[in-house]
Amino acid sequence: MSFALWTPLAIPAVLALLSLVVPSPALRRLSPVASSVAVLVSGLLLVSAVLADQVPTLAGGLLRADALSAYMLTVVGAVGLVSTWGGLGHAGNVPARFAGSYDALISVFLAAMSLAVIADNIGLMWAAVEATTIATAFLVGHHRTPRSLEAAWKYVILGSVGVAIALLGIVLIYAASRGTGEATLSWLVLSQAGLPLDPALIRAGGALAVLGFATKAGLAPMHSWLPDAHSQAPAPVSGLMSGVLLAVALYAILRIQTITDAVIGPDFLRIMLSVGGLLSLFVAAALLIRQRDFKRMLAYSSIEHMGMMAIGAAIGAAALPAVLLYVLGHGLTKATLFVISGRILEVEGTPKIDDVRALLVRRPGLAVLWLIAMAALIGFPPFSIFFSEVGIIVAGYATGMGVVVGIALVLLLVIFASLTRLTVAMTIGAPVAQTSASVAAPAAVLPSAAAPGIDVTGAMTGVVPAAGVGASVTPVDAEPRPEAPIVPDRSGHGPMLPLILALGTTAVVAFIAEPVGTLLTRAAEVLGGIQ
Amino acid sequence: MTALEAGMLSQTLLLVVAIAAALATPLSWRSRVSGTFCTLLAAAGIVTGAIALAGGTGSLSIPTALPMDPLALSPDRLGGLVMVVVSVVGVLASLFGIGSARVASASRTAWLSMAVFLFGMQLVPAATDVVSFLLFWEIMTLGSTALLLAHHATRGTVASALVWYSAMSQLSFFFVLAGFAMLAGLAGGTGFADLATIDPFTWQASVAFLLLLLGFGGKAELVPLHVWVPRVLPEAPGHVAAAMSGAMVNIGVYGALLVVVRLLPDGPAWWGVLIMALGGVSALYGILQASVASNLKVLLAYSTTENMGLVFLGLGASVLLRADNATAAADAALVAALLLMLSHAAFKSTLFLGAGAVARAAGEMNLDRLGGLGSRMPWTAAAFGAAAMGAAALPVTSGFVAEWMLLQALIHGSRVDGEVVSVAASVAMPLAVAVIALTAGLALLTFVKAYGIAFLARPRSQEAKQAREVPVIMRIPLAIGALLVIGLGVLPGPLAVAIGGAVGPEFTPDVRTIGLAGIDARGIDAVLDPITFVVLAGLLLVPVLIVLFLSARRHPTRTSPLPWAGGGSRLRPRMQYTATSYAEPLVRVFDDVLRPSRDVEVTHAGESRYLVERVHVEQSVSDVVETRLYRPVLNLMQRAGILARRAQNGSIHRYLSYSFVALLVVLIVVSL
Amino acid sequence: MTGAAAIIIALVQLVLFVFLAPVLIGVIRQVRARLEGRAGSGIWQPWRDVRKLLAKNPVRAAGSSWMLAAGPVTLLVSSLLLCALLPLVGTLPLPLIPSDLFVIVSVMLIGVVALALVGLDAGTAFGGMGSSRHMTVAALVEPTLLLAVYALSIPAGTSTLSLIVETRLANPAVIISPVSLLAMVALAIAIMAETSRLPVDNPSTHLELTMLHEAMVLEASGRDLAWLELGSWLKLAALLGLLSNLIVPWGIVTDFSVLGVIVGVGTVTVKVLLLGVVLSVGEVFLAKARLFRVPELLAGSFALGLLAVTASYLVA
């Protein structure tokens, strides 16, 4: 089964190369999907191996798939599939000149994340995480507008500075491991209990590494790049970043936590992660109250969920299965939401919540899924986020972290109310009569946006005000047609199947005791969870 | 597989079928097909609940991917009772929906979420552990939230109602979640059996109790968590409002029962005082707001707050008396609380269905524009009238029986063998009686107003004039509901006995039937056989009727085209008293509590200061709790939200400083 | 045996009060007329009114519903029920129907509601006005009524009125205890308000600013009006009878015997009529309170009732 360790790296890499070299639009567009499938299938193969009590290794143990790695790889593949497949319609609008690089970079991004989760070496994992920054930098800046450039700059600077701090931490951990005789960065070795590691170094190294990876995980106060990058990146990329990139960083934090907990006990990182988690919830709550942009809304919601996961990590063993399930549920849901948000942005031509009204009446094709996904995101059953949140909170009280969890609940309530208000504002209600320019503008953009292969993406984000002004003098507005019946747009504006599959998966996954439950338990055991 | 397990499985299957039906059937058939399946789903709930109530056993476990204590469904007798209650309301609502759901309220979403809503409600009482309780609780919330979407495209107020409802539901949910999680943390397990081992006399248990009380109180629409009610229920179609206000609130009560009967049955006395205070305030506030409301659905919504307040008053009295060792009275108070809950379910769902029928027939919920519907919709009027009598706690209705039992428990509760049980009880019980009495008086006014203004007198608008009786399929649930109200009022004995059995073994009320089907509460020495009153009244009616017929034969009734009106000018319908004017004296009396805003605008005729052309008076009563408690918090949050934007002002230097400061802090901390 | 006796006493009460109530009204009006220097129409005039009304064709407006016919009957039946259930001539309870305080109040409320609905049904401004005021007063009276009787029930340890009266008969010291006095004052005020007497309502006015009861019956005519009037009179008589038996319980039948019943009938007649005279004299010296002052009066009596109840716990 070891071959499944190189497939998630090699296949995307080859596909990335092909999509750059071979001038076939079909291959180019499908290559990210194929990469995701490769990662997903590899992940599933590894999961089956793990469940059969094997631990596949490769390259002299440099690549290793225990239950946690296999699970994370599967999540990367699944979320990647939803984002790339769901984003197929979107990719059609990419300027031809950059199209190849766009698809290639997504494949590289997937490979980097795969490497990060299956590497049994902190250094290699660090390099892989940094590689994700490199791969996504151009993806964030893909639209080439001043705004996307700004987002990309902030992303790269803040992201790589954060990851550099993590490197400092890793260096310290490496220094501490000299106490074992042979300096090492292997997870497997370092997570063993009872190693003669220098506690002071481990403490500092662990803290710095967690702080650094918290940047990539979007935890406050290191989260600042996240809303900008998520809102400016193309929707599938946002979905991938929010859905799995953050989770991969969390994975790193969890691994490091295992190392430090074995040496200095759980209290230190518990406090740090609790503070980080609560701060993230606070930031998300404060900035969601009056949020004006729906993609930023999703971004802040990611910060919130990462905060909850961090609190779960702080709680430790009892909450780990819930945290891991959270990763999957949040990844799939958020990828779905970002894909839909991309479509809304495309057809409405504006990221402003105020300008997107009455979607449920005007565009039920998008709004229904949007509402369902939002319900999943804010934690309604049967979707798995509900179980994760309940699991974390129950475990929190059982672990004596009632105060932290209590504060988290208060903040979650604010977030819940804000998200509901914003979602309702976007979807519910009667459409304004078609006399205002704001409604007419997207209508004017719509025909060209729907035509494949034409470069309107840049125009859409950059020139919306101009389009609005232009539309206000078109005959559509000159003729008062207040009673024009609204024809509901039932089109999904892209593949619906991946989104339905993603939501279906999150809806049922929490009820599958076998094998999901076993896998989660094993994965938690890897982290020193349930014994 | 036992019958109970089969019952729960069949509910699950029917849910799937109902969802499939809602998705697959075309619009013209949807209400009939989906409504039928929803009815069946609710009927399955009745059967399952009845089996559980009769002592059937069985357990259904829910698989879960998380390694936690097993999630199991296995309703006990109390759960069975509640399941029956919510399912009966579910049947009524579904039947009514078959006839009433049209256009928007017959959308796929509407019927799908109706099924989900019913399913969630019916299975909450079956949960035997924290997580499955919360699971079905949230399924119920999700279903009810989605149901509110029905008229979103035509009514601008739906959006704010939705937000309020979701936020307040979530607030309740978080209270419950935190409370249960605390208890589970104390007990070391999430099963209710584990939770029942907790000592209630620890501060953690008290904090958890407070959280749970607030959470369940919020679902039961208690003050100050009721603010969603007057916004939400008017937006819901009649059958949905009936299901929410008639059935869902019972889940809140069930939660509270679960806590004080099953999990922490011997709590300290102050718990009881607190529950009583919460209930008493809710009852008074609810009925005051109801009495001045002019929108029929708002009136009914606030009345729910009142009734639930009374239920909690009884519950609290039970806890308090039990803590004081006045066991018999405590048991009776508990039975009374449950009777109230049942009777409320019957009359409130009928009232809301009646309101739905009125809304359909007259297209209007504002009482000020209704009138004269009694002769136009006799069936609806009769059913609504019967239910209104129940709500006003008049004799031979279920409401009366319940309030009678509660009052009996209270006045017998403060003494055991002639000795005062405790100072708390001897102050709380008279106050409670006073609250109930005042509440009952105001309820009387409220429902006289509701029925009298809507169904009697002359129509106050063209729409009301053109109203026609609703189709048969909608009359059936109305009739069933009305029969339940009267039936439970005339023959309450068996029900009281069943309740007595359901609250065991923690509580053991000595309640038996007497006479035909009367209540004999041995513990508190109180007997009521309503049927005898009916007989007595019938006997007394005979001579009156004889005189009447004799007189009528010789002096037949004459009909005049217009009322006499004291010999004044020709009265037009809009000269009649309206709902607003009807409540005006009361608004004046309770000016300080209701704080109405009045706006009087006088237009003078020409130059004269003395000749008035027209006077425009506007008066509105807003919810004081909302304006004084919620608004400031919300405004503060809005301002904080705007302020918080500065933290994310786009400057990368600021962002870097965040990271820098975090790094410095971490460095300093690790070197400490 | 007791069952049969109780039924006989109930029948006696019914027959007695149906005859007594109009006489009571006649006496009240006559006394008042004399005190005001008028000749008066004699104490039988109410009887004659009823007979006259029964012999007239009722006139109903076109828009009115069955409530205009059923309401008056309901009011009458509820008042008759009161007469049958209250301990007026005797304290023997009917089998399975204890004269429970809460039941009595509820029975009375049925009449209140019927009257209010009749007022609304006419569809006139006066009817609605009277109904609204009537219900406002009723809503505020009910708690006082319940609390007052609750206070009285505490020494007896039961909420059954007949047993309360028996307790007072057996132990007269209870009657003049402070708790009892407080409760009786509260009860008296409540009964005045409930039966539309001064100072809450002026039974002899048709001035729109002050009307309560009269505004509601304005549209009723013929036998409808007869039922309404008779029902209201019966209620007044029965409540005065209860009040008098609570103040002066002697003479009431506790063990059935023919002589006892005759004595009981006699004493209760005297007591009710005397109380009627007192009421009438009192009303001469009272002015009708402004409508919006009425709640203050009722709040005062409510406070008295509450005081009585709590005092009975804390003092006893």
Place this chain on the structure above:
Amino acid sequence: MFTTVYPQLIGLCTGALLLTSALMVWRHSLLASIRLLSVQGFALAALVAVIGVEEGELEVILVAVLVLLVKGMALPWVLARETHATTRTDEAPRLNPTAALLTVALLTILSYVVASRLLTGDTSISAHAAPIGLAMVLIGFLLLVTRRQAGSQLIGFLVLDNGIATVAFLTSGGVPLFLELGISLDVLLVVVILYVFAGRMRNKFGNTEIDQLRKLHD
């Protein structure tokens, strides 16, 4: 013989590293900063080489060469090209030089305090010099926080990175070679990306002022 010179050499190299970092904070000219960065790269390479000679490991000496090529030559060259291409805009930092230098002093003290707590068990010469690395990290961060030009921020990032490398070599003789390669590649790529973005910035805005990147906010 070497062992006696070794501490002096280590001290010399680390001193050069710290000095260059502090000078970078002081100097506002971009070009000067790039030259200082180049010097710093040489100093770092020398440090690595010294450690390699001391430990007698060829691998470490190879790393020294790598460092020299990448940090001492390639990166400064790229940056210098970028800077020459633009009109010369001197930095107007957000912190005046006095305050900045004072901050540098404080940060250095903090590094010493922190390092003294961390490396209690390690009494080697190199460990004594480790605080310099930490101070460089903090100074690099300070540059990032206070500089307004894209190029200056890049330099700040590189100083930070040099600091980490210094810590790595001083505390544990560096990380394994293949990792060092990977890390260097990553850093190089990041710089290239930032370089490309700076180019785009100049295309869009005509300059590389970071302060104009404030369109995205809440």
